[in-house]
Amino acid sequence: MNEIRWSKTEKKKAREAFEKAYERECAELARKIRAKAKELSGPDDIWRLHDFLTERRRELDEKYDYRYSVLIFVFARLIKEGWLSFEELDGVGEDKTSKIAALLDFAVETMGESDDKTANGPIY
Amino acid sequence: MNEIRWSKTEKKKAREAFEKAYERECAELARKIRAKAKELSGPDDIWRLHDFLTERRRELDEKYDYRYSVLIFVFARLIKEGWLSFEELDGVGEDKTSKIAALLDFAVETMGESDDKTANGPIY
Numbered sequence: 001m002n003e004i005r006w007s008k009t010e011k012k013k014a015r016e017a018f019e020k021a022y023e024r025e026c027a028e029l030a031r032k033i034r035a036k037a038k039e040l041s042g043p044d045d046i047w048r049l050h051d052f053l054t055e056r057r058r059e060l061d062e063k064y065d066y067r068y069s070v071l072i073f074v075f076a077r078l079i080k081e082g083w084l085s086f087e088e089l090d091g092v093g094e095d096k097t098s099k100i101a102a103l104l105d106f107a108v109e110t111m112g113e114s115d116d117k118t119a120n121g122p123i124y
Numbered sequence: 125m126n127e128i129r130w131s132k133t134e135k136k137k138a139r140e141a142f143e144k145a146y147e148r149e150c151a152e153l154a155r156k157i158r159a160k161a162k163e164l165s166g167p168d169d170i171w172r173l174h175d176f177l178t179e180r181r182r183e184l185d186e187k188y189d190y191r192y193s194v195l196i197f198v199f200a201r202l203i204k205e206g207w208l209s210f211e212e213l214d215g216v217g218e219d220k221t222s223k224i225a226a227l228l229d230f231a232v233e234t235m236g237e238s239d240d241k242t243a244n245g246p247i248y
Contacts, residue, residue: 022167023166023167026166026167026170029170030161030164030165030169030170033161033164033170033173034161034162034164036161037154037157037158037160037161037162038158038161040154040157040158041154042147042150043146043147043150045154046150046153046154046157046177047181049157049177050174050177050178050181053170053173053174053177054174054178057171057174
């Protein structure tokens with residue numbers, strides 16, 4: 001997939017979609033933090049919150065990888081997890097969206113609906 | 125100070141005072157976390173909260189060192205920072221409290237009132 005080319009306009013659209021998904025996922029994370037913060041009742045809860053944030057930061061750092069060589073995989077994952085809608089990728093180029101659609105079809109075929117349990121986000 | 129001896133009863137009293145201070149400092153930390161959680165407005169705030177917790181955990185791990193060889197220094201610091209009152213060490217033995225009092229006097233003499241700015245806690 002390394003031969004994919006992105007025009008300047010497509011890059012701009014891709015960056016917008018990427019940041020939209022990141023902000024949504026972080027907004028959901030902020031909601032979870034607020035809920036956990038309300039329930040803090042002792043030292044152990046504080047360190048559990050810290051462990052939770054350490055783990056989420058690691059996950060998000062790994063997931064939100066904006067290298068063009070991996071971007072269609074990133075977008076397919078974000079759509080699958082519900083952080084982005086397919087329609088929000090309008091403008092990134094049909095060559096890219098068709099590959100993303102193929103990746104999503106492949107995921108459905110190979111993993112089935114049961115894998116949707118891993119999704120964290122609402123569907124956009 | 126390594127020659128200090130702690131009887132079983134004194135150890136029990138020391139452990140109670142130590143845990144009281146730890147719980148107070150963690151309760152204050154929980155208050156700060158709740159306040160920061162309410163103000164989260166974007167990804168940067170989340171990662172700043174994580175950095176804050178990482179730093180506080182490191183500080184508390186270092187500060188709350190329950191080795192008997194360092195415990196009177198720990199107690200002097202906790203009193204100086206306001207997490208424990210001198211009176212709450214009743215029962216740990218006069219030989220220990222007199223050394224802690226000497227450490228506190230020394231701190232006041234050498235650093236003066238200006239160093240109280242480093243205190244985080246209320247005075248118990």
